[in-house]
Each structure stands twice: as structure tokens, then as C-alpha cells.
Amino acid sequence: MPIALLSDIHANLEAFEACRRHARAAGATRLALLGDFVGYGADPAAVVERVMQLQAEGALVLKGNHDDAVARPARYMNDLAAEAMEFSRAQLSTVQKEFLAALPLVAHEGAVCFAHASAASPERWDYLDGPSAAWRCAEAAGTRLTFCGHVHRQMLWFEARPGGMSPFQPVPSSPIPLRGNRRWVAVVGSVGQPRDRRPAAGYALFDPAVGALTFHRVPYDHLAAAQKIRAAGLSLQLARRVEAGI
Amino acid sequence: MPSGPLATGAEIDGFVLGERIHAGAMGRLFRVAHPDHLGPMVMKLPRFGAGESAESLLGFETESTILSALSGSHFPRLIAVGDLERVPYLVLPFIGGEGLGKIAARAPLPAEEIARLGAAIADALHVLHRQDAIHLDLKPDNVIVRPDGLATLIDFGLAHHARFPDLLAEEQRHMAGSAPYVSPEQVEGRRDDPRSDLFALGVVLYELASGELPFGIPATTAGLRDRLWRDPLPPRAHVASVPPWLQEVILRCLEVKAAARYQSAAHVAFDLRHPDRVQLTGRAGKSAAASPLAQLRRWWGARHGSAASRGRRAEENRDAAPVILVAVDTGHPDTVRDEALLRATRRRIAVAEEFRLVCLAVRGGFERPVIAAAESTPDPDGHLDHLVRLRHWVEPLKLPPERLSLHVVEALRPAGAILDFARRNHADTIILGAPTAGERALAWWRSAASAVASQAPCSVHLVRAPAAHEAPDNAFEIPAFTEEDVP
Incomplete structure (x- = not known):
């Protein structure tokens, strides 16, 4: 039962739909949506509507820091993020806001842990930005495998020696067996706002039957998504980020 | 999990163990038979269990992952893999032919035969490198020369593949490779440069040409680091009849800096197949190692700054030397x-x-x-x-x-x-x-x-x-x- 791992959609409906189509074609029968559905992009309401529907159909849905900031304005946000957050807040219905507010931060299923940022103190929204952060996450998760988002770059952390994590930059579309009696922490990348200078949407697909994880990059009509951001009157810089993957 | 020593006659997942071919520090090799699989096969069993190091298991994981991604007649095809949690094993086809180890025991060999063998190994390395993988443990024992003259590389327990996390990256000190053959950059901890295999190929060719090893069999880390600066005796100092073109090829493979070696196994294969096209340099005519003063300079240079220089990752290498x-x-x-x-x-x-x-x-x-x-x-x-x-x-x-x-x-x-x-x-x-x-x-x-x-x-x-x-x-x-x- 291959499971598609989508995170950091950020109100980018075009990227979200493209990744779902890609995952379906690749055989995914389940979805795990790891949070940050709103912020930055032009379609927060449409994205959240779809997420609610997918949850009703069995998708695993977690809360991200942007989703959290809808109800509780966050002081750490920069001007750009704060402006986009104002926009998202104005677009969302009360039901949608309540849905976001009620989402869990972490989920466990068998040998797998899911989180938006880190399984360690998830409410602090720490970035997995180094070996020690990755290890804290793996240890707090308590599972062999942890899947997260939050950092908008795909990365696979693996336990290279007991208690020590090493980063591996995955090659898109190349399945990686997550074998052995070691911890693995995968950062699945961002659907709606990749930041590695490549505009293609990022997500990952885990196949429990063979224990393999495949990172994907999906080209989509990012120019249309950027145009919508301009049309919505949001900062031009936000459109530029989607266009250039920055 | 079967307890006690696995022996001839035992059965694992339908595979019946036959004659034991090899037993070493990292594992054992048995001939096996299975009703569903035709042809002669071998089963490779890593050492595992209490008291055994984790190294043989890491090697097992590395080899099973990389072999499953490789294709072509230069590498064994993976027939079956045992569950790591239960009994880890690999089942591979038995490869007929002569081990290069046996051939090397007859060294020094005639130049034509060395060129033929060397080109066959270089062919295999080129196909391997083109698939984003590096062997990192090339030595005569890991090459089988088949009756048709093609070389098959075996034992990928230390190999590296650019599309998989390197489980051995942090095990460097214990698992650099085989001491006589390992490249300077591997000694320094780098595992992602395909030109490391060309250095090892140079050691193999040196051995075939002279019956000697250019850096001996170092037993200590300090001895291993000698190759970061030591100028080996040229093969012609051992065997005067080694032709200049062969010495040129060998010593170019053995350059300390990867950038000074051949940049592609295909180029080595080409030179070995066209000896008259080999561009001879000062390497070809050398009859002694560098002078003590020059060696001292090399040593000083190696101590100050990385002798092996900047590496080049497998995927970068692919288009660099066409x-x-x-x-x-x-x-x-x-x-x-x-x-x-x-x-x-x-x-x-x-x-x-x-x-x-x-x-x-x-x-x-x-x-x-x-x-x-x-x-x-x-x-x-x-x-x-x-x-x-x-x-x-x-x-x-x-x-x-x-x-x-x-x-x-x-x-x-x-x-x-x-x-x-x-x-x-x-x-x-x-x-x-x-x-x-x-x-x-x-x-x-x-x-x-x-x-x-x-x-x-x-x-x-x-x-x-x-x-x-x-x-x-x-x-x-x-x-x-x-x-x-x-x-």
C-alpha cells in the first residue's frame, strides 16, 4: 500500500493537484498530508477544502506552523509570511479555520512516525537543519522511520553509526531501500514552494511492501500559480519565489 | 534463525548448501542448489551474531543494495536476498573462469597478456562507473576472468553508489579497502571518486607486470598513508622487459592526485588496446623512484594540504572525460x-x-x-x-x-x-x-x-x-x- 507523503503545499493548488495525479499514477493508494496547507500562495481556501475532503476519504492530515498561525498569530514570521498569512486568514471560512486548529501535530502508524517539523517538541517547529536536530527527531519519534516536511528541501537523514545521523541528498525518481536496524528521517520537500532553485513540486512516495522511499519532483504549471499570486494582490516577491523555486 | 555453524547439507529458504568454497573474516561462501533456480549458484553468508562486528552486516547491506541496482555481464546478478532480521545471505550465480588472484600468482606476465587483462577490467570498471557506482575494493581476488575474456567484478561490500546513502561513510578507519590496493583519497576518507578504482587498477597492473606490490602490504595506518607521498619503484626496476607504454599506463594510474591519473576507465582500456598510441612521458622511461630529496618534497607536500586533492563525485565524472x-x-x-x-x-x-x-x-x-x-x-x-x-x-x-x-x-x-x-x-x-x-x-x-x-x-x-x-x-x-x- 504505497503512501504518498505531501508537505508544505502553501495554498498552491496547481502544485497540489499535480503531485496527487503523479502519486496516483505511481500507484499510491494512501495520502499523508504533513501540514502547511496555507500561507504564501493564492488558493488557501480551495486547498483546505480539498484537504478536508481527502481526510474524509482516509488521508492522514497533520498541522503545520502556518496552519497553526491562522488562529494564533506567530511572532516569528517575517513580513512576507505575515502578509500572506493575513490573506489566508481572510480567505478561510470559520469551518476551515476550526478544521486547521483541530489537526494533530504528530501521528504514529506502526514503525512509522509522521510530523510536520520535528517529532521532538513539535510545537516548537524546529528545523531539521543538522545531524543533531535529525537525531533528536528520530529519538523522539521512537520509530525506525520518520517522515517530515517544514524544511523546503528534500533530504534523507540516516543513522550512519549508532546515534549519529548523516545527510543524503536524494536523486529524484530513484528508490532508496530504507533497510537495516537503523533510524531514517526523511524530509519530503515542499509541494507548493520548493527552495532549491528548481520550481518543480517535491514530494515522496513510500512503499512499505518493499521498504523503499522514492523522492519525486513533479513539473506543473508554476507560472499559472505565480500569476494567481500576482492577481490576488500578494507581494510580487511571493510570485517570484514560485517562478524560480527560491 | 539457524543456530550454530551453517554447514553443507543445511537448508535456508529452499536453498540447499553444498560445498563450502571460502571462509574468511567477513563471511562464508557455499555452493547452493534450489529446485526453482537453474544453473550453478553460490550463497554468501556474512558473519553475524554475538561477538561479530557490525562491519560484515554493513557490507552485506551495501552489497545487496548496490548489486540490485547494477546491470550487465560484468557484475553478478542478484538471485535472492535473505532477510536481514532473520538470516542475511546473498545468492549469486557461480561465475566460471579463473580468478585474477590465481593469474597474478604467475606474475610477471607478458605485456600483451597484461594489456588484455587490464583492458577487460577497465571495461568492467567503465560500465560500473557509468551506472553511478564505484567498487572501491578492486584487487585480484575480486576479479574473475571468464573463458570469453570478459572480466566480472565481485564483492561489492565496500562499494559506493551515488543514488543510495553510503552506509560505510563513517566506518572509514576500519573499512578503507584492501591495504595494498586502496587509493590515497580513500585513505583520507573519501568514498565518492570513481578515479579511486583506477588507482587500484594501477596497483593490479603493477602486480601483474612485476610480481610485486608498489606499496607492499602495510599493516598500520601510518604505513597506509605512505602512498600519499611515496614514489613507488617503477615496474621496470623489477622487470627490465616491461615496455615503456605499459609502465606509462601503470604509473599514470598510480598518481597520488586523482586529477593526474586517467580520468576515465574507458581511456585506460583504450590505451591498453592501442599500445602504440600511448603518449609516453617521463613516467615511461623511469628506472628508479624519485630521489630522496624529491621524496622529501612529496612528503612535505602531503603533510601540508590534502595530497589526494579535490575529489570528483561519480555523477560529475560521467560527462567529464568522454x-x-x-x-x-x-x-x-x-x-x-x-x-x-x-x-x-x-x-x-x-x-x-x-x-x-x-x-x-x-x-x-x-x-x-x-x-x-x-x-x-x-x-x-x-x-x-x-x-x-x-x-x-x-x-x-x-x-x-x-x-x-x-x-x-x-x-x-x-x-x-x-x-x-x-x-x-x-x-x-x-x-x-x-x-x-x-x-x-x-x-x-x-x-x-x-x-x-x-x-x-x-x-x-x-x-x-x-x-x-x-x-x-x-x-x-x-x-x-x-x-x-x-x-
């Missing part, structure tokens, strides 16, 4: 077409870091296809003429000799000769002239271009000279494929 094959129709000189071909060649080599340009003139022969190296035999029937024209064609590129080789090939079917040459020499690009409207009479060349394009093992660049006048009415008709010209 073999570019240009087929020039010397039988029908055409200034406009030949200039267009030259411009295309110039553009291609401009983007390559280190390339080898192989120029091929194909003569339409009327007897059995003969492939002869140009210049090796004076040719009474115009062979030399073709060579002169080829040399004239390539002269404007002003290439140094080590970048260039010229060949006149005699063949009934030019396409077949070009394809065969491209395959045997690992060409990355073939550049040849497209048939022009005016050349319709020369049906062979047109079909040669299309046959090469459709069957080449690599990219093909068909160069068409700009038309001097308007195309005739029938220029857009697709000509029928001439079947007789297909090789």
Missing part, C-alpha cells in the same frame, strides 16, 4: 562537409574537460572486414593516403597527441565498422556526416549514417553541411532503408 568518435569519409573528400564536421567536433570538445578524440576513416573494402591500426603497417593500397587525409582534416584543431588517435578501418560495411569501433572503445558520442542531397549516388554512406544513428550505443551527431542552393523537389522524401547495409 571518448568522442568522428567518422570522416576520406574516400570522398568534400570541403564544405568536412568543414562542417570540423566545426561540430570543435564545439563538442569545447565543453569536455578531458576528452579523447578518435578519428576514424572507413575504407570500403572488398574482402573480409579487416580492422588494422593505422601506421602499424605500411600499406601498399592507399591506406596511408587515407591516414594523410585524416591527419589533414584534424590538423586545424591543434590537439596534443594524448588527446587524439587516428585510425583507418577497412570494412565491407562502414556502419558496422563504426558501430563496432564505438562499442569496443566506449564511445560517448559519434559524430559523422549526414548524407547530402548530392550524395544520393553514394547509397552506402546514407545508410551508414542511418544505421549508425539507429544502432549506436551512444549519442550520434549527424552533421549536415548548409545547402549552397535550394533543395530539389524530392528533398523531403524519406529514402527507403537499404537493408543490405545494415550490419
Whole structure:
């Protein structure tokens, strides 16, 4: 039962739909949506509507820091993020806001842990930005495998020696067996706002039957998504980020 | 989990253990049989359990992951993998042939045999490197020379693959490789440079040529680090009859800095197959190691700054050192077409870091296809003429000799000769002239271009000279494929 791992959609409906189509074609029968559905992009309401529907159909849905900031304005946000957050807040219905507010931060299923940022103190929204952060996450998760988002770059952390994590930059579309009696922490990348200078949407697909994880990059009509951001009157810089993957 | 020692007669997942072929520090090897699998097979069992180090298990994981991603006749095909949690094992086909270890025991060998063996190993390494993998433990015991002359590499327990996390990256101190063969950069902890395999190949060739090991069998880390600066005795100091071209190839593989070695296994294979084309340098004639003063300088240099220099990752390496094959129709000189071909060649080599340009003139022969190296035999029937024209064609590129080789090939079917040459020499690009409207009479060349394009093992660049006048009415008709010209 291959499971598609989508995170950091950020109100980018075009990227979200493209990744779902890609995952379906690749055989995914389940979805795990790891949070940050709103912020930055032009379609927060449409994205959240779809997420609610997918949850009703069995998708695993977690809360991200942007989703959290809808109800509780966050002081750490920069001007750009704060402006986009104002926009998202104005677009969302009360039901949608309540849905976001009620989402869990972490989920466990068998040998797998899911989180938006880190399984360690998830409410602090720490970035997995180094070996020690990755290890804290793996240890707090308590599972062999942890899947997260939050950092908008795909990365696979693996336990290279007991208690020590090493980063591996995955090659898109190349399945990686997550074998052995070691911890693995995968950062699945961002659907709606990749930041590695490549505009293609990022997500990952885990196949429990063979224990393999495949990172994907999906080209989509990012120019249309950027145009919508301009049309919505949001900062031009936000459109530029989607266009250039920055 | 089966307890106690696994022995002949035991059964694991349907595989019945036969004769034990090998038992070593990292594991054991049994012949096995299975009702569902035909052909002779072996099972490789890593040592596991209490008291055993984790290294053999990491090696097992590494080997099973990488073997499952490799394809081709130079590597064992993975038949079955045992569950790591239960009984880890690998089942592989039994590879018939002679272990290079046995062959090496007969060293010193004649230069021709070393060239043949070395080229076969270099072929295998090139295919491996093209698949983003590096062996990192090349030594005679890990090469089997099959009856057909191809080399099969075995034991990928220390290998690296660019598309998988390197489980051994942090195990460096214990698992650098086999002490006599390991490259300087591996000693320094780097595991992602394919040129490390070329250093190990140099040690193997040295051993075959002299019966000696260039750096001995170091037992300590300090001894292992000697190769970061020590200038080994040249093979000719051991065996005076080692030809200069072979010593050149060996010592170039053994350069401390990876950038000073061959940049591609395909280039090593090429030189070993064309000894008369090897560009001889000071390495070729050396009869002693560097002077004590020079050695002291090397030692000082190695202590201050990384001797092995910047590495180059497997995926970067793939396009860095291409073999570019240009087929020039010397039988029908055409200034406009030949200039267009030259411009295309110039553009291609401009983007390559280190390339080898192989120029091929194909003569339409009327007897059995003969492939002869140009210049090796004076040719009474115009062979030399073709060579002169080829040399004239390539002269404007002003290439140094080590970048260039010229060949006149005699063949009934030019396409077949070009394809065969491209395959045997690992060409990355073939550049040849497209048939022009005016050349319709020369049906062979047109079909040669299309046959090469459709069957080449690599990219093909068909160069068409700009038309001097308007195309005739029938220029857009697709000509029928001439079947007789297909090789």
C-alpha cells in the first residue's frame, strides 16, 4: 500500500493537484498530508477544502506552523509570511479555520512516525537543519522511520553509526531501500514552494511492501500559480519565489 | 534463525548448501542448489551474531543494495536476498573462469597478456562507473576472468553508489579497502571518486607486470598513508622487459592526485588496446623512484594540504572525460562537409574537460572486414593516403597527441565498422556526416549514417553541411532503408 507523503503545499493548488495525479499514477493508494496547507500562495481556501475532503476519504492530515498561525498569530514570521498569512486568514471560512486548529501535530502508524517539523517538541517547529536536530527527531519519534516536511528541501537523514545521523541528498525518481536496524528521517520537500532553485513540486512516495522511499519532483504549471499570486494582490516577491523555486 | 555453524547439507529458504568454497573474516561462501533456480549458484553468508562486528552486516547491506541496482555481464546478478532480521545471505550465480588472484600468482606476465587483462577490467570498471557506482575494493581476488575474456567484478561490500546513502561513510578507519590496493583519497576518507578504482587498477597492473606490490602490504595506518607521498619503484626496476607504454599506463594510474591519473576507465582500456598510441612521458622511461630529496618534497607536500586533492563525485565524472568518435569519409573528400564536421567536433570538445578524440576513416573494402591500426603497417593500397587525409582534416584543431588517435578501418560495411569501433572503445558520442542531397549516388554512406544513428550505443551527431542552393523537389522524401547495409 504505497503512501504518498505531501508537505508544505502553501495554498498552491496547481502544485497540489499535480503531485496527487503523479502519486496516483505511481500507484499510491494512501495520502499523508504533513501540514502547511496555507500561507504564501493564492488558493488557501480551495486547498483546505480539498484537504478536508481527502481526510474524509482516509488521508492522514497533520498541522503545520502556518496552519497553526491562522488562529494564533506567530511572532516569528517575517513580513512576507505575515502578509500572506493575513490573506489566508481572510480567505478561510470559520469551518476551515476550526478544521486547521483541530489537526494533530504528530501521528504514529506502526514503525512509522509522521510530523510536520520535528517529532521532538513539535510545537516548537524546529528545523531539521543538522545531524543533531535529525537525531533528536528520530529519538523522539521512537520509530525506525520518520517522515517530515517544514524544511523546503528534500533530504534523507540516516543513522550512519549508532546515534549519529548523516545527510543524503536524494536523486529524484530513484528508490532508496530504507533497510537495516537503523533510524531514517526523511524530509519530503515542499509541494507548493520548493527552495532549491528548481520550481518543480517535491514530494515522496513510500512503499512499505518493499521498504523503499522514492523522492519525486513533479513539473506543473508554476507560472499559472505565480500569476494567481500576482492577481490576488500578494507581494510580487511571493510570485517570484514560485517562478524560480527560491 | 539457524543456530550454530551453517554447514553443507543445511537448508535456508529452499536453498540447499553444498560445498563450502571460502571462509574468511567477513563471511562464508557455499555452493547452493534450489529446485526453482537453474544453473550453478553460490550463497554468501556474512558473519553475524554475538561477538561479530557490525562491519560484515554493513557490507552485506551495501552489497545487496548496490548489486540490485547494477546491470550487465560484468557484475553478478542478484538471485535472492535473505532477510536481514532473520538470516542475511546473498545468492549469486557461480561465475566460471579463473580468478585474477590465481593469474597474478604467475606474475610477471607478458605485456600483451597484461594489456588484455587490464583492458577487460577497465571495461568492467567503465560500465560500473557509468551506472553511478564505484567498487572501491578492486584487487585480484575480486576479479574473475571468464573463458570469453570478459572480466566480472565481485564483492561489492565496500562499494559506493551515488543514488543510495553510503552506509560505510563513517566506518572509514576500519573499512578503507584492501591495504595494498586502496587509493590515497580513500585513505583520507573519501568514498565518492570513481578515479579511486583506477588507482587500484594501477596497483593490479603493477602486480601483474612485476610480481610485486608498489606499496607492499602495510599493516598500520601510518604505513597506509605512505602512498600519499611515496614514489613507488617503477615496474621496470623489477622487470627490465616491461615496455615503456605499459609502465606509462601503470604509473599514470598510480598518481597520488586523482586529477593526474586517467580520468576515465574507458581511456585506460583504450590505451591498453592501442599500445602504440600511448603518449609516453617521463613516467615511461623511469628506472628508479624519485630521489630522496624529491621524496622529501612529496612528503612535505602531503603533510601540508590534502595530497589526494579535490575529489570528483561519480555523477560529475560521467560527462567529464568522454571518448568522442568522428567518422570522416576520406574516400570522398568534400570541403564544405568536412568543414562542417570540423566545426561540430570543435564545439563538442569545447565543453569536455578531458576528452579523447578518435578519428576514424572507413575504407570500403572488398574482402573480409579487416580492422588494422593505422601506421602499424605500411600499406601498399592507399591506406596511408587515407591516414594523410585524416591527419589533414584534424590538423586545424591543434590537439596534443594524448588527446587524439587516428585510425583507418577497412570494412565491407562502414556502419558496422563504426558501430563496432564505438562499442569496443566506449564511445560517448559519434559524430559523422549526414548524407547530402548530392550524395544520393553514394547509397552506402546514407545508410551508414542511418544505421549508425539507429544502432549506436551512444549519442550520434549527424552533421549536415548548409545547402549552397535550394533543395530539389524530392528533398523531403524519406529514402527507403537499404537493408543490405545494415550490419
